[in-house]
Amino acid sequence: MVNIAKETSYALANAYSLECWGGATFDVAMRFLYEDPWERLRTLRKLVPNIPFQALVRGANGVGYTSYPDNAIYDFSKKAVENGLDIFRVFDSLNYIENMRLGIDAAKKAGGVVEAAVCYSGDVASPNEKKYTLQYYLDFVDQLVQEGIHVLGIKDMAGLLKPESAKILIGSIRKKYPDLPIHVHSHDTAGISTASMLAAAAAGADVVDVAIDSMSGLTSQPPMGAITSALEQTGLGTGIRYADIQALNLYWSQVRMLYSCFEANVRASDSSVFDHEMPGGQYTNLMFQASQLGLGTQWTEIKRKYIEANDLCGNIIKVTPSSKVVGDFAQWMTSNNFSKEDVLARADELDFPSSVVEFFQGYLGQPVGGFPEPLRTKIIRNKPRIDGRPGTSLAPLDFKKIKAELRAKYGKHVTDADVTSYVMYPKVFEEFQSFVEKFGDLSVIPTRYFLGRPDIGEEMHISIEQGKTLIIRLMAVGPVVEGRAQRDVWFEVNGEVRAVSVEDKNSAVETVQRERATSDPGSVGAPMSGVVVEVRVKEGQEIKKGDPICVMSAMKMESAVTAPVSGHIKRVVVHEGDSINQGDLVVDIGH
Template sequence: TNIPFLLNVLSQPEFLDASVDTYFIDEHPNLFDFKSSLNRAQKLLNYLSEVQVNGPTTPLATDLRPARVTPPNLPIRPGEAPPPGLRVILVKEGPEAFARNGRQSPGCMITDTTFRYVCELAVHSGMNVFRVFDCLNYVPNLVVGMEAVGRAGGVVEAAISYTGDVSDKSRTQYDLIYYLDLANELVKAQTHVLAIKDMADLLKPEAAKILIGALRDKFPDIPIHVHTHDTSSAGVASMLGCARAGADVVDAAVDSMSGMTSQPSMGAIVACLQGTPHETGLNLNEISKYSAYWESARTLYGPFECTVTIKSGNADVYKHEIPGGQYTNLQFQVTPSSNIVGDLAQFMVQNNLTRETLVDRADDLSCPKSVVEYMQGNVGQPPYGFPEPLRTKVLRGKPKVDGRPGAEMPPLDFDLDFNKIKNELEEKHGRVEIEKGKKLAIQLLAEGKLNDKGEREVFFNLNGQMRSMLVQDNEASKKIVTHPKALPGVRGSTGAPMPGEILELKVEEEKR
């Protein structure tokens, strides 16, 4: 092909100026200096075809592959009208009537947290109940969210982040009085529902009885909702204790998605409450169908299985008190508090620091940004104050925030922030030029059937032209018999001089 030659011609200024003559080629021998093609488009297609057929090569925590299964149909079809329930009361009579009816309903209600969705726009889009929480239980932060939900017409569910152990009299911080006082402030702030958010599964059955019982006695008309994880494997027992102590709603996950850092088993809670005053009214047979769907769907996400690193529940959580979300996602911190804790933990491990050496050397250490901002008060004020002298040593004179961090901040310019984030996303995830002025537009069209050699043909549209690549299907190739080649240097591996089949072998062992 003469494409390299033409590219060299087009790069010459004389040609572009139309000032060439018949001696142009003779006077420019460099026109025949061809650069070898980098073949980048072909390499990209090779890679994309390999990923399409054999899966990604990115190392994950597990070598499990997504299962090639089709989950059974859910018991409820998309588009079906939901059965009548509390939402009808919410729409017709408002949040107060919703909360009042929830409190007066017999039995214990179950909230399915198998999948949870991410205030005014949310209300108009169909969100009804908003759980508002703050990792430090800092009331000024909570009130901001509560007021926003109330103005939008949503149900305000103020949540108390639970830590400590109210059943242990030797622990004076985060005791029963602390939680009752905090709940009283949230009720005064006009929450519709009072929630206990036990992110680390620290709420033991006896503690549940004490805490929920005390809250029910003090606030007889407020619905109580309890959220927990099952890190210790005591979650079912704790939720049963909550129900018996007066909780109106407890969180659970469908059986096939429950346990460990997820929520306790829905089926187990429902079964254990049957025949009691707290019966849920849920049908175990329907739960079983629902569970079967998610049991099958879960295998589609095999590479992300937490069970590769977490095999079972573990009561060590009562010692380290790591929240369930952070326990599972130590590589991906998703909330401010888990980001602070994770950054500090990794910083201490990398620098071989203990609690004592961290405090001693904090003057000279460059602590993570998230830790510095926490010590400044940019997240809020912790209930028992900041640790000293660590805070002073970490800040080294940096400014502090004494109240709600957002109170003194200027209003956000959402248009400016949106454009900033948009540019950052385009920079990271947008189209990439492989060189100045050269882009590749690749579209996957189809994947062909397996041929007799164990290959699949993958079809692409590359810059408007059809291209196809043959890729060996590694999994299917295991079942295909191929003709092995002789291996030099391996005794007994002998190549045949011509193709064919051996019909009879007349040479016996040790005879020539």
């Protein structure tokens, strides 16, 4: 991004904004790239001073997956503007107006441009649509306009907006609010969004989202080159030169090749999205997660279960974090071979994923039309029930105290912005800090060498600051040091030979044959494959039916394993950090 930023600032000077921050940026930057999202914002801001920067903000969920105390959202918004953000595209994963109000007010008080987004689901042009009708959207827009927003966003996160629906929806809003700027965002999963964006423009939209051609299509946005070229013939030209788009495209097509090993195997459009309504941002993630959970061959079944899981939740708006609830639910149903009828019949005795339980408790807010009963009561049982905005019941955070604790743990370099990162993603931030403490700033390493080791004799040129470049050549890799899972590796750094002891994770892998659970009611097996993150019982402990035994995690999906019967713990056969497969024995309960 840094390499092409200056050229982008000239080529796309006419753009409404660059959507380059917020949303999953925090999670991905720290968890996978070991980069500071705030530093990314500041760096790009200096290089692109002329195009507004836009962030995707999940209303009361900020840039995280849950609700936070109100002062956390105000603090985040203030710091975002101070570090270079201009436009807040505020949405709520359930279109819950109370969560939206908080995000809107926080962005406004921070001095940002408030773009409030309506999340689009269903089909306004279909006579069969009973829930997410045109009138529903017009009423929701009325509520947002009353909040004093600057721009209206239509967020079609799954790519469900067909051209005729776009014409009806945008045309109706434009007729009612002639002067309200309208911004339309879609995904191209079904292959229809280019036509839909052109229809939206013709119906009165001011902005449509696009992606550079080589990064566009399928679960991404429609292609910039196609849409700008088509608009030039309609009197709605963007003023962005076709030749400039092609020049940027050449760069990004080369960059994309570096990441090709991570590409999901999505090679064609999927119009079944009109049935399952899976957001573009989730589609490839869920496909990857399914393969990691051993469900890769059941992708069609997962899509079918996604439809059933959405029905069980009450046909909700699906976008992060509510889409994660439906995705976790669908994977759990698939891996346990549960039908919708099974879930309804046995809801009061099953161990649901944590995200599903928290959704039904009300931790994300209130869905359109309310929660389905009696399913809600059966799933949450004796857990707290939240029937208003979740953040109102959360105590304000003491930022000074958090900063002091983080500085005591990681050092004086911890800033106020770091405190906000920690608030949104405590565990991810701590892992990121520990990693940087061990390896230093890895953002300076070229992508090729960040992702994989160099060949013997290959030279790496790493610029650590202006005018200071390290020329590093890999010379030799030694054998595994017995008992330590480490190797000595020899490098030549600017002509001098150095040996470094490197951890070899592959040599430390052990294959463990685990005991399987039996059909005995007290023999408790793992409901899914994953890692044990917490064990909550000890041998000899008395336990009641429904008490939590342990918490498991698989690809961001956490699930509590509870006791199917009352009794005492005879054996605990797992420990925190253990990787176990579905059906492996967790504990033995004696009657």
